[in-house]
Amino acid sequence: MRYDSITEAIGNTPLVRIDPAVHGLRHIDLYAKLEMLNPFGSVKDRPAWHMARPHLEAATDGDGTVVELSSGNTAKALALLAGIHGVRFKSVTNRMRVPEIKELLLLIGAEIEELPGRSECLDPSDTDDPLTHFHRALSDPGSTYLHTDQYFNPRNIDAHAEGTGPEIVKDLDGRAPDWFIACVGTAGSSTGVARVLREHDPRVRVLGLVAHKSDFIPGIRTIDEVHQVGLFDPATYDTIESVTSDEAVDGMITLIRRCGLLSGPTGGAAYQGAVRQLRYADDELDGTGERRTAVFIVCDRAESYLSYVRQRRPELLGRTARGRSATAVTDSEARAEARVIGVEEARRWSAAGDPRPLVVDLRSPHAYAALHIEGSVNIVDEMFEDLLRGGLPFSKRTPVLLACPVGERSMRHAAALSRMGHPDVRSLAGGIVAWRDAGAPLVRE
């Protein structure tokens, strides 16, 4: 396929049937609408382009900034679209909670503004939330902001009513599915798709999924947060259910490992929530001989959520056992095996030893630059650990004095070096803090 612009590749995503052996529903065909296959990687490509297009085509002088409240896929799509059109993009957000996405946005060239946290010493008469200031900045005379306003902009819904919805109907041979399941973020996809499906068949049931209140699933709002969404209308949904991040990761893993769908947690939540709800309906269909269809949306891809998974299920990213390292020495082993010397002895040794020891300061370069023992070299502890993994980094003929802030890490490293066969490595008891407190000299760069 040949295109003049990547924006032409937005939409027309596949509808893929999930193997019944995976979901276990006997009378329902479950389909995944693979919005993750949009060119920028998510369902948000559609509304982003649909909302931004009029702004971008008008901003021919390259002099504007597209601005949106988003910490995820909408920001990503808008940033790329802004880049194509030579304008800037600014994302305003409460917190970037997924570090990979933040880095990706920076790579794309987005500017990120993170709003302050809640006041600790509250003044109840000040009910100005940070968003009020955001809107004030937008309406400043002379403002060159192009605000796409995804939570209130009807073009967000239209993008799905004109694209996603009709595509589903077409791929189901002109029929609407019996169930449509969507996670509710801006409510754009669920509202737009539901509108089209109901026009085809008013009996379509729409299940909206929200996150548990104290939980966090990217792209999904909690039950309270949906009420702050201008596009959200409770009447769109036959049922609103909540899902947990645990379920989202479970669903994600099923889609990835058993279906070949590299879904992120939002898609996982939709899958898991869909199967959970459909199971009741499936039981009721027993013996009726009827078949039903259901469609859910796979919103985006897995790659950006590794840290999200690591936080919640580290075992899924099981790290291979690492080689020899100071952390492999326990505290009690370190105390038993490391040779530890006090500040006075260390001063004598480093001044008059024969040969004089190499003094290694394990603190960060900043701390080292600010104050250190004269003549010491700086190898920050993580790097030192990596060095040990490769073998002994010093000659056995060179005695070594290790120093860290309080003498704990240096003691572990000293024990590790001794195990590796170094005959004379010592740890500074009490570390640089004890050295300073004893009035021993420290110099700075």
Place this chain on the structure above:
Amino acid sequence: MDAPLYLRPRVEPPLAALLSDRKFLHSLVDALGSPLNVLLPEAVAENVARFRAVYRRHRLTGRVYFAHKANRSSALLRRLAAEDPAVVGVDVASVAELRHALGCGFTGDRIMATGPKDSAFLWLAARVGATVNLDSPGELERLSGLVRAHGLGQVAVLVRLSGFDHASGHGAAGTRLLSRRSRFGTPLRDTEALLAALERHTETVEFRGAAYHLDTTGVEEKARALEQCVLFMDACRARGLSPRALDIGGGFGVAYVGEAEEWERWTTALTEAVLGVRPPLTWRGHGYGLRNEGGTVRGAAALYPAYRPTAGPGYLDELLTQPAPVLGRPPSTLLLEHLHDLYIEPGRSLVDQCGLTLARVLDVRPVDTESGHHLVHLAMNAGDMSLEEHGVLVDPVLLPRGEAAAGDGQPVGVHLTGNLCLEGDLITRRTVFLPRLPRAGDVLAFVNTAGYAMDFHAHHAQRQPVARTVAVDRRGASWNWCPDEDYWPITPVGGTAG
């Protein structure tokens, strides 16, 4: 009626034990009147130990300074003065607080003078050898002038910094983390004049280090500020100054509500009430800052996050463990490696679970004929128990006067009204649910009021009495009390020195 929406308080021992002694608490109110503040000086020492445990875990040295403004009590201050002088100090924000701290047994070297300062405050702080937490270069000039004019010794100073969101650390390009603007401190980008002044005044002031206090629950903002201060102190060292302490202020928070579910259910219900899909949860449908615009909720709830999974020492631990944005190392490592002492100034969190406020029920009557809700008129006003003023929502505990049988009565929604002749004098605008309808003569105990809710807003309007304050202590199975001003940490409460 709807299921009762409780926000039951988090109550830990020994406060729980005190609350279970209804007779004792009633006898106190009978003798000393309503409202009445009750403090547990021993609990504040236990909180100190919890903060110290976090220091130990991170191998950090430095002092915990109690932010005196959280409570005027002498008992609390005297109990803290009895702690190890090397690790416990007090943060005073006025000349009267400074005098009080001295009178309670704090020596000058354990006192930190913060906030806006007049000349008397500066002079007395300098005279007694307190550390002065400087708000601005102007204050440094005034202090230095006083020291010279009156022949005072060199004064230890910290410099309070602000404006960290303009800091452009490398690695932070493209990202801007906003913080609320503060009226205190010297903006980080304007510190050149401050440093020059510190160098000029080395004879009069000894520069100890930097300080900040951010009004936010956001741990990322604080980690950034902490790191910026460490970098600032590096820059100071490069100029030949030798700072060695970083004061990160307070704001570690308190968990007021015991159960997450109750808090979540209530806040969800508030949103629904603002949308009009359920009856109001408040007097006259107050929305606590939320408003309904065409079916969409706008605004932010001006509420303290009353349920907090991590607060106080746990929050400090989290902050110290959070990776800092520029250097990537956690704040505890930064402090250790740069050889800095850590100073903290907890107020609310240091007096967590240290006290309660009691009020007698004067009168109970139905609000209307339909709702089943009642007005409960208390012998106190909103100034006497000002949790609401701080956006904290939490239920009082009902202490019936008589021997109420278990299961006596049904849960009921009440509006707690104060003793001022003023429509707005409500102890809380929230409809409070109690396990049964109170009667005149019962007492309501507002739990965990020692931080900012006891005397911060108390006043003499309408010549209503302000609360007396007593210190209590448990001896065996019984409780003893004495007036707050008579408490000394050497004698058993209510007894004489042996």
